[in-house]
Structure formats: C-alpha cells, structure tokens
Amino acid sequence: MQRHLISAADLTRDDAVLILDTAEEMARVADRPIKKLPTLRGRTIVNLFFEDSTRTRISFEAAEKRLSADVINFTAKGSSVSKGESLKDTAQTLEAMGVDAVVIRHGASGAPYRLANSGWIDAAVVNAGDGTHQHPTQALLDAFTMRRRLIGPDAGLGQDLEGKRITLVGDVLHSRVARSNVDLLHTLGAEVTLVAPPTLLPVGIETWPCEVSYDLDSTLSKSDAVMMLRVQRERMNAAFFPTEREYSRRYGLDGDRMARMPEHAIVMHPGPMVRGMEITAEVADSDRCTVVEQVANGVSIRMAVLYLLLGGNEPAVTHPRTEEK
Amino acid sequence: MSKILIRGAKVLGGEPQDVLIDGGTIAQVGSGLAAEGAEVVEAGGKVLLPGLVDLHTHLREPGREDSETVLTGTRAAASGGFTTVFAMANTFPVADTAGVVEQVWRLGKEHGYCDVQPIGAVTVGLEGRKLAELGAMHESAAGVTVFSDDGKCVHDAVIMRRALEYVKAFGGVVAQHAQEPRLTEGAEMNEGIVSAELGLGGWPAVAEESIIARDVLLADHVGSRVHICHLSTAGSVEIVRWAKSRGIAVTAEVTPHHLLLTDELVRTYNPVYKVNPPLRTERDVMALREALADGTIDIVATDHAPHPHEDKDCEWAAAAMGMVGLETALSVVQETMVDTGLLDWAGVADRMSVKPAQIGQATGHGRPVSAGEPANLTLVDTAYRGLVEPAGFASRSRNTPYEGRELPGRVTHTWLRGKATLVDGKLT
Numbered sequence: 001m002q003r004h005l006i007s008a009a010d011l012t013r014d015d016a017v018l019i020l021d022t023a024e025e026m027a028r029v030a031d032r033p034i035k036k037l038p039t040l041r042g043r044t045i046v047n048l049f050f051e052d053s054t055r056t057r058i059s060f061e062a063a064e065k066r067l068s069a070d071v072i073n074f075t076a077k078g079s080s081v082s083k084g085e086s087l088k089d090t091a092q093t094l095e096a097m098g099v100d101a102v103v104i105r106h107g108a109s110g111a112p113y114r115l116a117n118s119g120w121i122d123a124a125v126v127n128a129g130d131g132t133h134q135h136p137t138q139a140l141l142d143a144f145t146m147r148r149r150l151i152g153p154d155a156g157l158g159q160d161l162e163g164k165r166i167t168l169v170g171d172v173l174h175s176r177v178a179r180s181n182v183d184l185l186h187t188l189g190a191e192v193t194l195v196a197p198p199t200l201l202p203v204g205i206e207t208w209p210c211e212v213s214y215d216l217d218s219t220l221s222k223s224d225a226v227m228m229l230r231v232q233r234e235r236m237n238a239a240f241f242p243t244e245r246e247y248s249r250r251y252g253l254d255g256d257r258m259a260r261m262p263e264h265a266i267v268m269h270p271g272p273m274v275r276g277m278e279i280t281a282e283v284a285d286s287d288r289c290t291v292v293e294q295v296a297n298g299v300s301i302r303m304a305v306l307y308l309l310l311g312g313n314e315p316a317v318t319h320p321r322t323e324e325k
Numbered sequence: 326m327s328k329i330l331i332r333g334a335k336v337l338g339g340e341p342q343d344v345l346i347d348g349g350t351i352a353q354v355g356s357g358l359a360a361e362g363a364e365v366v367e368a369g370g371k372v373l374l375p376g377l378v379d380l381h382t383h384l385r386e387p388g389r390e391d392s393e394t395v396l397t398g399t400r401a402a403a404s405g406g407f408t409t410v411f412a413m414a415n416t417f418p419v420a421d422t423a424g425v426v427e428q429v430w431r432l433g434k435e436h437g438y439c440d441v442q443p444i445g446a447v448t449v450g451l452e453g454r455k456l457a458e459l460g461a462m463h464e465s466a467a468g469v470t471v472f473s474d475d476g477k478c479v480h481d482a483v484i485m486r487r488a489l490e491y492v493k494a495f496g497g498v499v500a501q502h503a504q505e506p507r508l509t510e511g512a513e514m515n516e517g518i519v520s521a522e523l524g525l526g527g528w529p530a531v532a533e534e535s536i537i538a539r540d541v542l543l544a545d546h547v548g549s550r551v552h553i554c555h556l557s558t559a560g561s562v563e564i565v566r567w568a569k570s571r572g573i574a575v576t577a578e579v580t581p582h583h584l585l586l587t588d589e590l591v592r593t594y595n596p597v598y599k600v601n602p603p604l605r606t607e608r609d610v611m612a613l614r615e616a617l618a619d620g621t622i623d624i625v626a627t628d629h630a631p632h633p634h635e636d637k638d639c640e641w642a643a644a645a646m647g648m649v650g651l652e653t654a655l656s657v658v659q660e661t662m663v664d665t666g667l668l669d670w671a672g673v674a675d676r677m678s679v680k681p682a683q684i685g686q687a688t689g690h691g692r693p694v695s696a697g698e699p700a701n702l703t704l705v706d707t708a709y710r711g712l713v714e715p716a717g718f719a720s721r722s723r724n725t726p727y728e729g730r731e732l733p734g735r736v737t738h739t740w741l742r743g744k745a746t747l748v749d750g751k752l753t
Binding site for chain 1: 516518521522523527593
C-alpha cells in the first residue's frame with residue numbers, strides 16, 4: 001500500500017483486493033454488540049471538509065471511531081480559495097497538532113494531491129472527493145458491494161471482478177465517482193460501459209479503459225450492475241440537456257428498463273438520488289437496488305483503508321491485538 | 326559617455342567582429358578595431374544581438390507591487406537581454422487613461438534599466454463594454470501605440486470592430502487576448518485527455534481559434550491591423566497562416582513556455598504550470614515552433630506574469646495564472662528553436678527584437694547592428710548550459726516552471742543606448 005490514497009488509479013489489483021478483503025473483516029465488526037476495534041488507538045485523524053458532505057463525512061467518522069482513533073472534524077465551507085484560510089495554512093495548523101492522517105474533501109480537483117505532495121504536511125492523506133477528479137473510497141465501496149452481491153461475501157475473498165459487466169449512467173463529465181469507478185473496475189478486471197448524452201461525456205474519453213454509449217436500452221441486457229450517477233439540476237441551465245423530462249426518458253432507470261436487466265443484475269447509486277429523474281421510486285426501493293448497502297459498506301471500506309494506510313501490516317480482525325484481550 | 330569596444334562578438338551569430346560603441350551609438354563594426362580610450366569587453370565568440378524587445382510584459386505597477394514593480398521588472402528585463410518592454414494594461418488602476426500610462430512611462434524613464442512602453446487598455450476597466458480614451462493615451466507623453474485588454478478578451482464583436490477602426494487614426498494596433506468567454510467558463514487547463522483524467526475544467530482550443538478567426542476577418546473588413554497575443558494551438562497557427570495568405574494585416578506572438586511545455590506537466594497539479602492560455606499538447610508545441618520558424622508567427626513575447634509565492638503555493642484552483650519569463654526567454658528560445666536547427670541567431674534577432682519593435686513602433690530598437698544605429702545590444706554566451714536558479718532572479722517574483730531545469734544560453738551583457746545595464750551577468 002502507498003502512504004496516501006489520492007486516486008483509484010494509484011491502486012494495483014492486489015492493493016484493491018487487499019482493501020476489499022480487509023473490508024470484509026471490518027464488516028464483521030458491525031455485527032458485534034460493541035462495534036469497536038482498538039486498532040488505531042492513540043492515532044489522530046482529521047476530517048478536513050472544504051465542501052458540503054453529509055454521508056461521506058459521517059461514514060469516515062464512523063469508520064475512524066470504530067477503529068478507536070481520535071477524530072477531529074474540520075468544516076471549512078467556502079474557504080477553499082480564500083487567502084485567509086488557505087489549504088496550506090489549515091493543513092499546517094493541523095499538522096502542528098500532531099495529526100496522523102487527513103481525510104480531505106475539497107471542491108478543487110487536485111487539492112488532496114497537492115496536500116500529499118507539496119511537503120506541507122507529513123500525515124497520510126485520504127481523498128474523500130476532490131472536484132470532478134476522484135473519490136477513491138466511493139469506488140472501493142462500490143466494488144465491494146458488487147463483489148458481495150455478484151460473487152458473495154465469503155466466496156469473494158481474494159477475488160476481483162474479472163468479466164463482470166458494469167454500466168455507469170449519467171453525468172460522467174462532472175462525476176468524480178465515474179472517474180474513480182472506471183479506474184478501479186478496470187484494474188479489477190471488469191468491463192465498464194459509460195452511458196450518457198454526448199454533452200455529459202468529457203473530451204478525451206476515448207482514451208479511458210471503457211466502452212462509451214449514448215444508448216441506455218442497448219446496454220441493459222448485458223449488464224451485471226447498472227450504476228446511476230447523480231445529475232445536478234443546476235446543470236440544466238448550462239444546456240447539457242434540453243429538459244429534465246427528456247433526460248429522464250432517455251437516461252432514467254424505471255421499472256420497465258430494470259425488467260430488461262438480467263435477473264441477477266443489481267442497481268446502484270452513489271447518492272443522493274434524484275427520484276423521478278434518474279431513477280424511479282419503484283427501482284430505488286426494489287430489492288435489486290443496493291443504495292443502503294453501499295452506505296453500510298462505505299464504513300467497512302473506510303475502516304480498511306485507514307487501517308492499511310496507518311500501518312496495518314497484519315489482518316485487522318482475525319488476530320486481535322493485546323489491547324483487546 | 327565613454328567608448329566601449331566589444332571584441333570578437335559573433336554579430337547575429339556570424340563571424341566574430343568588433344563593435345565600437347561611442348556614446349549611445351554604434352560607431353563602427355569591423356575587424357581589428359582600435360581600442361584606444363575604450364573599455365574593452367572580450368566577447369570571445371559570444372553572440373551579439375540587437376537588444377531584445379518584449380511586446381508582452383506584466384510589470385504589475387501600479388497596484389500589485391508585491392508581485393513586481395517597474396524597477397524590478399525592468400531589472401529582470403535587462404537580465405534577460407531586453408532593452409524595451411511593453412507593459413500590459415491590467416494594473417490597478419487599469420491603464421485605461423492618459424494619467425496611468427504616463428505614470429508607468431515615467432517610472433520606466435526614471436529607472437533606466439530598459440525602456441518601458443505602456444500598453445493602453447482597449448476598454449474602460451478591461452470590462453469590454455466601452456472604448457477607453459485610446460486617442461488620449463496615444464497623445465500622452467507615453468505615446469501609446471499598442472492597446473490590449475490582455476487577461477481578458479475583447480469578446481464583443483462590435484467593440485472589437487470599433488477599436489480596430491478607431492486606432493487607424495493614429496496607426497495603433499489592437500493586441501487581442503483570444504479567449505471566447507462562454508467556451509472557457511470554469512476553464513483551468515487545456516481541454517483534452519489530461520483534463521478529462523484530472524477532472525480540471527477544460528479550456529478548448531476552439532475558444533482561442535474562433536476569436537482569432539473572427540478578428541482577422543474584422544481586421545480585413547475594416548482595413549486595420551490586429552495583433553494576436555500568445556498563440557497556443559495548432560489551429561490558431563492555421564488561421565493566422567490563412568489570413569496572411571489573404572493579405573490580412575495580422576501579426577502574432579508565441580510565448581517561450583508554449584514552445585517548450587505541454588499539458589502533461591499539469592499531472593503534477595503544480596500551479597507553476599497554470600497559465601492562460603493553458604499549456605497545450607505536443608502537437609501544438611511542434612506547430613508553434615514550425616510557425617515561428619517560417620514566419621507565420623512573427624514574434625516571441627514573454628507574457629512575463631509575476632505572482633508572489635503564496636499565490637502559487639496552493640491548490641490548483643486557487644492559484645493565480647501566469648509565469649515569469651523575462652529572464653529565461655532567450656534560453657528557452659535557444660533550446661527550442663536554435664538548438665533544434667529551426668532558427669539561426671539572425672532569426673532570433675528578427676523574432677525577438679526587430680519584429681516586436683516594428684509592431685509596437687519602438688523606434689530606436691530592433692535596429693541592425695551597424696554603424697550609426699542606437700547602441701541597444703545584448704551579448705549572449707550561447708555555449709553556456711546551467712540549471713535555472715530562481716533565487717537569483719531580478720524579478721520580484723519566482724513563479725518559474727524551469728526551477729532546477731537545465732537550459733542553454735546566458736545573457737552576459739546588455740547595453741541600453743550605450744549604457745551597460747548588465748555586465749558579466751550582473752546588473753549595474
């Protein structure tokens with residue numbers, strides 16, 4: 001494992017499988033009466049959130065607390081580009097307080113990379129989403145969810161996603177989730193197809209390790225998982241698509257479309273969902289939709305990542321440390 | 326003023342000759358000139374060029390003296406071999422009145438490291454809505470000949486047309502920062518494969534090319550001349566080439582960094598590479614070099630854009646755009662154009678002194694190195710290779726992309742009207 005987790009593209013297949021396997025161990029902690037491990041006792045982790053986020057911040061916080069880390073939450077909404085509250089100054093302040101890891105969410109692509117590579121701090125850096133660039137723990141929790149559903153929690157151990165066909169639908173252009181998933185799923189051997197109107201696909205996408213289609217219907221029957229991406233309503237004013245209704249007709253997932261998917265296929269969404277536009281309530285509430293599982297799995301994945309980055313050289317759960325005895 | 330004999334200099338890269346300066350003028354050029362009463366500078370095969378002229382410098386004064394002042398900027402210019410710089414209008418206040426351009430001009434006169442020719446804003450406050458008092462700026466002591474809203478594009482076609490028409494009355498030229506604003510909203514780097522991977526907002530080539538296409542047609546329509554700042558794409562080159570083939574009065578510039586660096590460097594997210602227009606692809610770089618060699622692109626201009634350390638020591642999105650360039654320009658041109666065989670030293674003199682002086686009407690600069698001409702000269706040790714060390718820059722800012730990079734060539738002497746401003750690499 002590297003010292004930081006900045007991009008899903010930085011993970012090798014073995015790194016990624018190690019994280020997924022470790023997350024399986026972590027998931028068992030959630031089933032215990034006391035959902036806590038002493039693994040990161042005495043370590044300080046700061047959640048440095050320059051951008052609004054509820055589920056990701058809480059997910060990281062839960063993961064950190066389950067590993068017994070000391071947690072500092074820092075919310076700096078709106079200050080990312082203000083000179084009085086620069087990223088460097090904030091980071092160095094936290095460093096001076098003896099922080100071991102920084103979990104950073106930032107509206108600017110590349111901010112976690114700069115934090116990790118500019119010599120500003122020594123702490124490990126975990127990217128919790130930067131601009132339209134990357135959200136690696138989201139990709140990991142998505143892969144974890146797919147492996148559990150499509151292979152099985154136990155059968156999946158040590159396995160990647162070789163040959164699984166995954167379709168991502170929607171606003172790829174602005175989606176860090178899409179970028180992270182394409183990188184990671186490719187590394188894990190899956191076949192990825194991106195489906196979106198041409199206006200929501202970035203220039204240069206032909207070099208990405210995936211297929212691209214403008215037609216959702218033609219991909220459904222060949223998909224083991226269909227992941228719907230969030231469409232931000234404010235994008236409509238920028239003429240990315242004509243109307244919400246037309247988007248929904250062409251790229252929304254409803255019951256009819258879900259019925260055309262293979263029986264074992266699952267529906268995913270990173271949340272928050274825009275019901276009625278991206279996904280109908282019928283689909284969102286169906287057993288095939290993994291949104292709630294994804295949230296639960298997020299905690300396990302983040303526990304695994306923090307454990308491994310902060311020096312975990314041995315399996316986290318199967319060999320309890322002395323403190324637990 | 327004393328006499329100076331520059332002995333054994335390769336004038337424009339030719340055979341070694343002696344050049345005698347007497348007062349502010351070149352007195353003689355020849356072999357075996359007598360050194361009587363003259364201070365002798367042993368050139369030892371260094372290349373002698375007419376003093377360089379930069380049509381595109383940001384001196385930041387008034388308003389951002391923490392980045393640069395007229396004094397520090399002209400010292401940087403002299404270090405880089407320049408004897409004239411044209412100072413862009415995006416100061417605070419904006420150089421859109423006779424008062425501000427005269428202030429800059431007078432500061433240049435006082436400091437004496439190189440001539441400073443202010444550029445006037447095309448529109449009031451660079452806002453693109455109302456023409457600035459172009460005539461008053463021309464008639465001021467500064468004698469403004471070049472007008473530009475650089476940093477912003479004059480994007481309203483009617484305003485651009487009127488500006489082109491208006492400056493005809495006094496032979497001015499409008500220098501356009503070609504950037505279609507709607508196509509570059511949220512733009513942070515070149516739009517392409519790298520921006521898609523990095524999740525940075527894309528600045529598409531067509532945003533530059535569409536404005537250039539429009540403006541050469543406008544210039545043709547109204548019979549005026551237009552100058553295009555910092556070309557950065559292969560497509561822009563094609564449009565300028567086409568316009569010139571049609572006889573349209575267009576000139577164009579390229580920066581040293583667009584001749585050398587590509588958008589691949591942005592993968593480091595290091596804001597030292599953040600510049601407007603953005604670094605493009607290898608294909609663009611090669612097209613720009615070729616166009617500079619064949620004359621489609623007329624000149625090299627630095628777009629020297631100093632920023633204090635804190636404006637670059639941050640995340641990409643928060644960083645200021647621009648890089649300093651006066652002190653490394655000639656080295657980068659040597660690396661990309663001379664050492665590659667695309668241009669000889671006479672060609673460099675043409676692109677970095679003669680033509681920019683002509684476009685900006687800097688009389689007395691960009692002249693031949695011959696008897697009777699003003700002694701504005703630059704001596705270059707072309708055999709030198711060394712690491713770029715920004716700590717030694719005369720500029721107040723250090724935002725160079727070349728720190729620690731080996732580049733060829735070193736300006737050792739600069740003379741402004743016979744007065745040395747740089748001797749053995751040290752400012753006087």
